Amino acid sequence: MKNDLQTLQLAIELCGIALETPLIPASGTMSKEALGEVAGVYGAILPKTTTPKERAGNPPPRIAETPAGMVNSIGLQNPGIEKFLEGLDDFDLGVPIFVSVAGDAVDEFVALCDCLAGDDRISAVELNLSCPNVEHGGLTFCAGPTSVEEVIGACRAAYPGKPLFAKLTNEGVVANAIAAEESGADALTVINTIPALTIDPESQSVLVRGGLSGPAIKPVALRAVYDVSRAVNIPVIASGGVSTGTDVAEFMLAGATVVQVGTISFVREPGEILREFSEYLDRMGTTASELTGAL
Amino acid sequence: MKNDLQTLQLAIELCGIALETPLIPASGTMSKEALGEVAGVYGAILPKTTTPKERAGNPPPRIAETPAGMVNSIGLQNPGIEKFLEGLDDFDLGVPIFVSVAGDAVDEFVALCDCLAGDDRISAVELNLSCPNVEHGGLTFCAGPTSVEEVIGACRAAYPGKPLFAKLTNEGVVANAIAAEESGADALTVINTIPALTIDPESQSVLVRGGLSGPAIKPVALRAVYDVSRAVNIPVIASGGVSTGTDVAEFMLAGATVVQVGTISFVREPGEILREFSEYLDRMGTTASELTGAL
Amino acid sequence: MEIEDREEIGGYTLLRYSWESAIEPGQFAMARVAGYPVTFDPFLARPFSYYDHDSETASLLFEVRGRGTALLDDARDRIEVSAPLGRGFRIDESRGPAALLGGGIGVAPLKILSRRLNALGVCHDVFLGFADTRYAAVAEDFPGASVATVDGSAGIHGTVLDAVPDLERYEAVYACGPNPMLAAVKRAVGDRVICQLSVEERMGCGNGSCNGCVVPVRDGGYVRSCVEGPVFDAEMLAW
Amino acid sequence: MEIEDREEIGGYTLLRYSWESAIEPGQFAMARVAGYPVTFDPFLARPFSYYDHDSETASLLFEVRGRGTALLDDARDRIEVSAPLGRGFRIDESRGPAALLGGGIGVAPLKILSRRLNALGVCHDVFLGFADTRYAAVAEDFPGASVATVDGSAGIHGTVLDAVPDLERYEAVYACGPNPMLAAVKRAVGDRVICQLSVEERMGCGNGSCNGCVVPVRDGGYVRSCVEGPVFDAEMLAW
Ligand SMILES: Cc1cc2nc3c(=O)[nH]c(=O)nc-3n(C[C@H](O)[C@H](O)[C@H](O)COP(=O)(O)OP(=O)(O)OC[C@H]3O[C@@H](n4cnc5c(N)ncnc54)[C@H](O)[C@@H]3O)c2cc1C
Ligand SMILES: Cc1cc2nc3c(=O)[nH]c(=O)nc-3n(C[C@H](O)[C@H](O)[C@H](O)COP(=O)(O)OP(=O)(O)OC[C@H]3O[C@@H](n4cnc5c(N)ncnc54)[C@H](O)[C@@H]3O)c2cc1C
Ligand SMILES: Cc1cc2nc3c(=O)[nH]c(=O)nc-3n(C[C@H](O)[C@H](O)[C@H](O)COP(=O)(O)O)c2cc1C
Numbered sequence A, B: 001m002k003n004d005l006q007t008l009q010l011a012i013e014l015c016g017i018a019l020e021t022p023l024i025p026a027s028g029t030m031s032k033e034a035l036g037e038v039a040g041v042y043g044a045i046l047p048k049t050t051t052p053k054e055r056a057g058n059p060p061p062r063i064a065e066t067p068a069g070m071v072n073s074i075g076l077q078n079p080g081i082e083k084f085l086e087g088l089d090d091f092d093l094g095v096p097i098f099v100s101v102a103g104d105a106v107d108e109f110v111a112l113c114d115c116l117a118g119d120d121r122i123s124a125v126e127l128n129l130s131c132p133n134v135e136h137g138g139l140t141f142c143a144g145p146t147s148v149e150e151v152i153g154a155c156r157a158a159y160p161g162k163p164l165f166a167k168l169t170n171e172g173v174v175a176n177a178i179a180a181e182e183s184g185a186d187a188l189t190v191i192n193t194i195p196a197l198t199i200d201p202e203s204q205s206v207l208v209r210g211g212l213s214g215p216a217i218k219p220v221a222l223r224a225v226y227d228v229s230r231a232v233n234i235p236v237i238a239s240g241g242v243s244t245g246t247d248v249a250e251f252m253l254a255g256a257t258v259v260q261v262g263t264i265s266f267v268r269e270p271g272e273i274l275r276e277f278s279e280y281l282d283r284m285g286t287t288a289s290e291l292t293g294a295l
Numbered sequence C, D: 001m002e003i004e005d006r007e008e009i010g011g012y013t014l015l016r017y018s019w020e021s022a023i024e025p026g027q028f029a030m031a032r033v034a035g036y037p038v039t040f041d042p043f044l045a046r047p048f049s050y051y052d053h054d055s056e057t058a059s060l061l062f063e064v065r066g067r068g069t070a071l072l073d074d075a076r077d078r079i080e081v082s083a084p085l086g087r088g089f090r091i092d093e094s095r096g097p098a099a100l101l102g103g104g105i106g107v108a109p110l111k112i113l114s115r116r117l118n119a120l121g122v123c124h125d126v127f128l129g130f131a132d133t134r135y136a137a138v139a140e141d142f143p144g145a146s147v148a149t150v151d152g153s154a155g156i157h158g159t160v161l162d163a164v165p166d167l168e169r170y171e172a173v174y175a176c177g178p179n180p181m182l183a184a185v186k187r188a189v190g191d192r193v194i195c196q197l198s199v200e201e202r203m204g205c206g207n208g209s210c211n212g213c214v215v216p217v218r219d220g221g222y223v224r225s226c227v228e229g230p231v232f233d234a235e236m237l238a239w
């Protein structure tokens, strides 16, 4: 897929992990079934968020199209950490595997980290902090710096020695980013979907209440990445609306070290995005690793 | 423009003000020059935000296109309240005039309200709370409930007897909405643009840092309107991504009493949107006033 | 994909394009008019069952509902179409006769299915239900099919199930249509015989990635209709 | 608007459509391929100076830069075009000879301007600067024009100002091109004579509503180039 020159051009380091490309799939947007199409494209693999126990997810309709985007409310459907780890080898594409976890209380996060701590197959853990926190009246773990510090501090202790990423939502992102860095996160994933709602005017009912993703949110995510990367000293992993090769460049210019490809992979081959990004680097006579924050 | 049946179909009441249609222009998106095209379309007129003194605004580039939207950073260019009031009669289309004001400190808001309090030509005032507040380290007046209460409380006293609207940003909108209601706002405009950034990958520089508007943000605004209208007992004025007649319906179903037409007016005739909305009402056999919250 | 041919069949539109690889009856494609760099809006592709495939040409039959299908209806030269997706009908050659039931645009996968059944020598009857005569026009493409319309303007007055005189005589039932119709078919057929239903859910990706297209299953929870379906054994579904 | 005719002139594309109402030289239109219900992306229309107008047909000449112009370049049947917008060139009939300076696609408004000057009997010379010979092809549409190219592949080697042998002899200078070129023209012309510049700013609405298209003016602050311009008296501009 890549020749030697491209290998040099695209290689990047994230928290000491060597990645062949700066692209990784955004959690929840790439299934095992789609792995075949992305060999050589992604620098690491990041499966859908896993919770301690199996979750059935929300009843349909779960998705609705919006202008240049979509709203989803999947409800973290997943088989639970145990089954997940049983099937983890299916995700082996010869690149590092990052694992996304979420719980609804601090001890759930800790229990998840315990399960992952000894596993050699896993290179890093991403904490999905956008889930409702039962101990804080259903506000998310991103509701404020205190809540962020509490969960990351606990996970840091439970998951020693390997990189821990904190995935933050857009609301209050800079304050939460600072708190996450202080409590021991090694990198920050910025941002998750933006709370949104769709209504069907014909049936006059709510269609989907969930999170907005896709090209529509790119400028919001870009701002968050820009602001966060100026507020902290740890790497930023961009997520939100990345859809083209120049989008990847824009997020890296804004300050991201690696870039997650999410919703767009439903409608474009991620390989196309990498190709465009590589063409951009050629055109500019630069490399991926030089691009981060080169604004 | 409208026949009798349409008049009945479209009429709406907002804080005791009778409006011929539930559409009003969003502040900052309709100039005097464009007034000719909207006679009969808007139920009230709402000019661009006025500040105490003239503002030159930001240097260009001020706008950038994004997927299904745009980012702007106009910087509240306006001639100041005095000149604004001198030219106010130009906005007389025979429908109520609402005036949007902003200051960078509470006493500026109060001074603006003082100027408007006695003016018969004005039916209501919209406080644009998204501006940086110099007294709170540059955070906006929407930064939190305390700040919202302070400014609305002061304006309520300075602008007695006529409706006072508070225009809120998306971040923290429900808490701010409750605070605004408690401190005396008569209606809430929800939402303003969403903080965003665009980067030019060719020149590798920031293009525009500003606010995202247009169809892209519709699902976010819809969620805010839905949540706010369930949290307060005062009318909600929707703003954010309204682009079609069914969008108007969706916002009213979500809980809005009237709907602001903003960015889309740069690319579509507002009259088209009203026509589509009227067709929708025909199809559903309902009227605008029955639609609010009819979910 | 180059559109080779475009045809209006009553209320539906038929698009043909060249496709030589295998397609299983009941599989679908994700299609749209154009994506990047042309546009990100409309954003998602739309799922369509294959209507027919004759080793050189595949065809999609569709009904204009919203914006995505309206644009496909306007398309002249090219559309973006994925490779065949999902699990189609599982045909047991030893079981016959079979009944093919289509409700509205649910007629779509029955043509290619009927072609396969013929090739396998499984005898079968086709029953089609439509809103009115305009949509029923497509029935001409199914010689010998029994037709029902809700308004009685063509064929029997009633639903597709009303068009089946003797459901008991079939050893296999294959159905496609709106989910309420499928639920009715499932109830009518019972668990006597093979009953496979092609369900219709909103889809995001079509390849199992988004978990957006789920249907509730008997054993609890949800499964993705784009990879585990769209054709399900009726007994597996919770409705 | 129905596209009546489409032509490639070197690196540029010319679109003609029927338009009978008045157009002032220097006015522009907001154009794009399609809006709602087809798409909201690309979102904004793009500004284009009128290239020519002969009482029945208006034409736009454009260069493909990004996505908006690429789509216009692909457009076959119809495009969305506004009515004429902005303030064009203010011609003082008593002042001649005039020099018309175009840089790159800034050539666009000079054709319709030259036509008007001819009608008013104002004698004038046309000077055009381009990147290379491919773009210079449009100069054939301006008989007698002097041409410069940056790479020297056609006409004089240099910028449009290098193509003007004797700037002092003109009593009026009308220019259009990239803003840096316009600033150079302003400096070169000084305040001796009429000097009007058609500026290029990003536009949102084209009708004065968004305040997006401003240029800095001498007296401080900014004015909107879509209503106060796009043609400004050079002395009014801060650059
Ligand atoms: C496996 C499968 C096979 C299908 N085969 C065909 C076919 O052969 N021919 C055909 O005409 N249609 C088929 N459909 C339905 C088709 O996908 C929808 O009609 C289409 O997506 C509507 O798109 P739109 O842009 O026109 O409508 P939109 O504007 O998106 O929505 C209009 C209406 O269509 C419904 N709808 C939207 N998206 C979907 C969706 N993905 N699935 C079901 N309903 C939806 C909405 O509820 C809404 O009422 C199939 C659907 C599935 C899941
Ligand atoms: C009054 C006026 C008259 C114009 N007349 C013509 C004309 O006759 N022919 C012609 O080809 N072009 C003309 N332009 C420039 C034309 O508007 C831009 O080339 C076009 O908007 C680019 O759109 P795009 O989608 O291709 O590029 P985008 O993808 O939007 O951007 C590509 C490049 O074009 C620049 N650009 C984008 N939008 C504008 C804009 N509104 N104004 C200036 N630069 C922009 C960007 O900085 C970027 O470098 C005119 C501009 C103005 C303001
Ligand atoms: C269908 C869908 C499912 C998602 N599931 C998860 C998830 O399980 N965990 C998570 O952290 N983020 C999840 N996300 C958020 C994405 O990882 C990503 O952060 C977000 O969609 C923004 O990026 P995008 O615009 O590129 O999609 C999901 C997004 C979508 C669209």
Ligand SMILES: Cc1cc2nc3c(=O)[nH]c(=O)nc-3n(C[C@H](O)[C@H](O)[C@H](O)COP(=O)(O)O)c2cc1C
Pocket (backbone or CB within 6 Å): B026, B027, B028, B029, B048, B049, B072, B074, B076, B100, B128, B167, B191, B192, B193, B212, B213, B214, B215, B217, B239, B240, B241, B242, B260, B261, B262, B263, B264, D209, D210, D211, D212
């Ligand atoms: C160019 C531009 C200028 C704006 N100026 C103002 C303003 O002066 N005051 C204000 O309250 N909102 C202003 N807004 C915000 C709009 O009023 C509106 O709330 C926002 O754009 C979201 O709605 P929309 O998506 O329909 O445009 C401006 C928006 C745009 C695009």
Ligand code: FES
Pocket (backbone or CB within 6 Å): C202, C203, C204, C205, C206, C207, C208, C209, C210, C211, C212, C213, C214, C224, C225, C226, C227
């Ligand atoms: S459509 Fe995405 S999982 Fe089925």
Ligand code: FES
Pocket (backbone or CB within 6 Å): D202, D203, D204, D205, D206, D207, D208, D209, D210, D211, D212, D213, D214, D224, D225, D226, D227
């Ligand atoms: S383009 Fe909007 S004010 Fe000029």
